[in-house]
Amino acid sequence: MVKKTKAKINEPKTGVQRMFANHGHDCTLEDIAEDYDVQFIPGTSKWAKVRRFFVRLKVVSEISKFYTHHLRSFGAISKERKRQLKYYPHTIHPFSTGSNYLKKTFILDMLTALPVYWEIFFNVSKGTLALSLWLAFFRFLLVIPFNRYSKLVADYYNIEHYNYMTTLVVFYTVIFWHIMCCAIGFIRTNILHYCPSTQLFDINTKQRTYSGITDDPEYRVWVRYFNALHHKSLLLYNSGYGKELPQSELEIVLIYSVWYGSSLFCIYILAMIMEINTGRTSSAHKYDEMEKQLREYMRHKQLPTYMRSRILTYYEFKFQKRYFRENEILATISEQLRQEMNMHACRKLVENVIFFRNLPLNLLVRIISCLRIEVFLVNDVIIRANTPGASMYFISTGTVAIYTKSGKEVCHLEDGAHFGEIALLIKDTFRIASVIAVEVSEIYRLDQKDFVKAINPYPDLLANIQHIAEERMEVSSMLDEYNRREMATKRGTYVG
Incomplete structure (x- = not known):
């Protein structure tokens, strides 16, 4: 009688399995390594979870795959995390989430969050309150994160670079004039209310209330705004000061600040326009x-x-x-330079193979020149079991999963690993396992015909390599047989 069991959905148990699941690979390995943060800080208490949260902030993040050529796979990121926690546990990695926040956002968040109206909480003098009101100008720094988020929106909606930059030029021009007008109006209606001894505009004007609004229609908001716009225009073009000459140190400082700031802004806009024109050829x-x-x-x-x-x-x-254009670039350089580039990129990959170690340099160069690069996406089948094989593969960056003929996931291979060497050396052999890409992987392929052609001048080495491959073939067959028996034993436990 067959025992009825309730079907269970394979849910990711660890952070590593969840990471693979987020990228489309359903990892079924039972002995997969625990999360790096759990290994570093074990325990299930709330304090342990808080400590692990801060650990994740200081180690390299997965998003670094998209902006660095050094960590382009999960395997490389995992090794870098373990290396940091082992040798530099108290440092913040330059490619971490915490480092990215500290460099780009922390100071900006601190400045824009500073309180302005202190008189709500404390009894302060008018001079101190006037100084505190200047902190409101830090909020104009929010234009910086706007630039970053606008780039993300442009990428999401696939907005062309020319249209995006042109829109930014128009927006920054409008927002700069608006900020300067608001700054002038803010100083006039707020700061000078607490500093009557330093008149910024007309020293004979009426005393304004704290809010800057009186019963006089002349001082309505839009009137003050356009007056500030007129005053700002005169300062921007160095055309004059307006109706009154500077009559205080504060006004002189403001005028010089507007002059220099406006000049720098014009230079910035010109630079953006030049970038738009030259960007078409970038x-x-x-x-x-x-x-x-x-x-x-x-x-x-x-x-x-x-x-x-x-x-x-x-x-x-x-x-x-x-x-x-890679083909055109390689066609213009010499053969010697091409060989040096290939040796730099692939030598370590080839030398990681046991039977390729200690080969003569000439033979190593010939083998490396036969490599062909391929890119596999998530869940792409690289090798299928029980099919003829005639190639060997070297993982440059990425992660692949190995499956037996019965469909059981055996292990993962990462950067620097290789597979398929048996089919390369033994003719008319069938693949004993399937290999599927877990993430986007860059892999070098070595075909059997190219390898035989390269190693023909060295018959002794070829015989030795084939002997090693046959021994590995026997070990792999024994492992596959053991897995089949284990699966049969497990199926037998449900029969009774």
Whole structure:
């Protein structure tokens, strides 16, 4: 009789499994390593959870894959986290979430959050209150995060770089004039209310209330705004001071600040306009144009949404949002330089293979020159079990999962690992396992025919390598047989 059991959904148990699940891979490994923060700070208490939260802030974050060439895979990020927690547990990693916040947002948040109207909480003198009101100008720094978020919105809606920069120029011009007018009006109606001895505009004007609003229609908000706009225009173009000459130190300081600030702003706008003109020939703009053509092509072919997303992910990983013609670049450099570039990129990958170690340099160069680079997306099948194999693979960046013929996930391979070497050395052999990409992976392929051609001048080395491969073949067969018996034993426990 078959025992009925309730089906269970494989839910991620650890943070590592959840990370893979978020990127489309359902990890079923039972002996997968625990989270780095749990290993560093074990326990389930609230204090342990708080400490782990701060640990995650100071170690390298997963988003670093998108802005650095050094940590482009989960394996590299995991090794960097463990290295930091082992040797530098009290430092903040430059690619961490905490470091990114401290460098870009912390000081800005502190300045814009400073209180202004202290008289609500404390009894302060008019001079101190006048100084505190100057802190309100720090809130104009919120334009900085606006620039960052506007870039994210432009990327999300695929706004062209030319249109985006043109809109920014118009917006910054309007917002600069508005900020300066508000600053002049703010100083006039608030700060000078507490400093009557330093008149900024007309020294014979009527005394204004704290709010700057009186019964006189002349002092309505829009009237004061346009008066400030007129005064700001005169200062910006160095045309004059208005109706009255400067009559206090504060007014002189303000006029010089407006002069220099306006000049710097004009230089900034000119720089942005130059960037718009030169941006049409930049690699980033060319990539945007290429991506636009790609989207039009996919729309013309009526490709489904998931396929469009995969194609765009492939291009983003391949080009890193910078356009270049690799074939033309390689065609213009010498053969010696190409060999040196290949050796720099692939030598460690090849030497990680046991039977490729201590090879003559000439043979190593010939093998490396035969490598072909490929990019695999999440859940792409690299090798399928029970199919003929004629290639070996080296993982440059990324993570792949190994499955037995029965479909059981055995392990993960990461940066620097290799697989498929048995099919490379033994003819007419079938794959004994399937290999699937867990994340976007850059992998080098070495075909059997190219390898045999490169190693033919060294028959003794070829015989030795084939002997090692046969031994590994026997070990792999024994492991697969053990897994089949284990699966059969587990199935037998449900029969009774």
